[in-house]
Amino acid sequence: MFRDIVGRKDLIERLISAVHAGRIPHAQLFWGPSGDQKLALAIAYAQYINCQHKIHASDGHDLGGISSDACGKCPSCIKFQKLVHPDLHFIYPNNINGGTIKKDSRSLDYIEEWRQIYLATGGEFSYNEWIEKMGIGNRQALINIRDGRQILQDLSLKSSEAKFRTIVIWLIEKLNIEAASTLLKTLEEPEPQTVFLVLSENPDQVLPTILSRLQLVKVPKVEEDAMTQHLQLSGCSPQEARMISSRSGGSLIDARLLLENNEMRKNFHEAFADWMRICFRLDIAAIQAFSERMSALGREQLKFFFENCLDEIQGSLLTRNQCTQWIRAGEEEKNFWANFSAFVSNQNVHQYYTLFDEAIFLTGRNIYIPALLTNMSLTICRILTDAKKELQRQSTR
Numbered sequence: 001m002f003r004d005i006v007g008r009k010d011l012i013e014r015l016i017s018a019v020h021a022g023r024i025p026h027a028q029l030f031w032g033p034s035g036d037q038k039l040a041l042a043i044a045y046a047q048y049i050n051c052q053h054k055i056h057a058s059d060g061h062d063l064g065g066i067s068s069d070a071c072g073k074c075p076s077c078i079k080f081q082k083l084v085h086p087d088l089h090f091i092y093p094n095n096i097n098g099g100t101i102k103k104d105s106r107s108l109d110y111i112e113e114w115r116q117i118y119l120a121t122g123g124e125f126s127y128n129e130w131i132e133k134m135g136i137g138n139r140q141a142l143i144n145i146r147d148g149r150q151i152l153q154d155l156s157l158k159s160s161e162a163k164f165r166t167i168v169i170w171l172i173e174k175l176n177i178e179a180a181s182t183l184l185k186t187l188e189e190p191e192p193q194t195v196f197l198v199l200s201e202n203p204d205q206v207l208p209t210i211l212s213r214l215q216l217v218k219v220p221k222v223e224e225d226a227m228t229q230h231l232q233l234s235g236c237s238p239q240e241a242r243m244i245s246s247r248s249g250g251s252l253i254d255a256r257l258l259l260e261n262n263e264m265r266k267n268f269h270e271a272f273a274d275w276m277r278i279c280f281r282l283d284i285a286a287i288q289a290f291s292e293r294m295s296a297l298g299r300e301q302l303k304f305f306f307e308n309c310l311d312e313i314q315g316s317l318l319t320r321n322q323c324t325q326w327i328r329a330g331e332e333e334k335n336f337w338a339n340f341s342a343f344v345s346n347q348n349v350h351q352y353y354t355l356f357d358e359a360i361f362l363t364g365r366n367i368y369i370p371a372l373l374t375n376m377s378l379t380i381c382r383i384l385t386d387a388k389k390e391l392q393r394q395s396t397r
Ligand SMILES: [Zn+2]
Pocket: 051, 052, 053, 054, 070, 071, 072, 073, 074, 075, 076, 077
């Protein structure tokens, strides 16, 4: 529902007033960065135009600052909310998983996973998280010709109960050329009472022929105040909510991960401390076990771990340079940094930064994670050995 969208009241009001004026475009492109609730917004919109008992703030309903919304209670609303409405169709990037789906995958094969991840995250999940949910390993996911045909098939059916049949296409930039030609035909000759809600994080990567047939709707990032309020309502302390809101950059995905990460920060610190100790001892068996354990985290979590590693290095460097007034951390971290700072100097700090920055970049790519972690461990061994030698040189001087 619109009232579940965080902030962006202006955009929602524009959508509502267009519906009231009878302007329901045949095909719209909701575009904006990852984590901006495009998908939830598209579903709220589809739910709204199909709800037969829309409610209005002017009738005394508390809609959190918006003027009108779907009722959330009628059979149509309930089916939209559970993503099970027979006139709500989804197309999203997919690929074979090598197990239950060995060839010719299409969106419909993953509809259960799709509903699960949507309902578990409130519709806020990244492309990488989706890949992990499908269990397709290192394969890239695309929208292929079979999905193009699926759209035609869905459209050939008579709308069974909804006022508007809705086709949601998530991440249209992943559409391949063959599938595009099928879709173009449909966009050129619109079926009556059919609404395409197309979503993109990178509209510059969308085929121009497709783009020109869509009405563009820019979805802005979540405003910082709205995010803070949302986090407080979800149980954060005011201070925690402000901190996470400002670090999230208006992305609900980042806010969710930061929230989890806040709880995980302690675990990440322990993992980092362990990692440095086993690298210092050059304990290859322990390094291998560590690589395997951390690989199980999944790519998004691992990125956060590496970002945490950067904080650890920074904390150690500040400690070494006696700039402790800038450090915000628990006692355990401070004690560790007091010791570890012997191995982080102004001379070698760039080696650590480069290592973790590259790891963050590579984790977003198709790299094999256990190998990445093992290679990183060996680089850390080298940095630590050099630092140890330097310490010995200084002590014998
Ligand atoms: Zn309703």
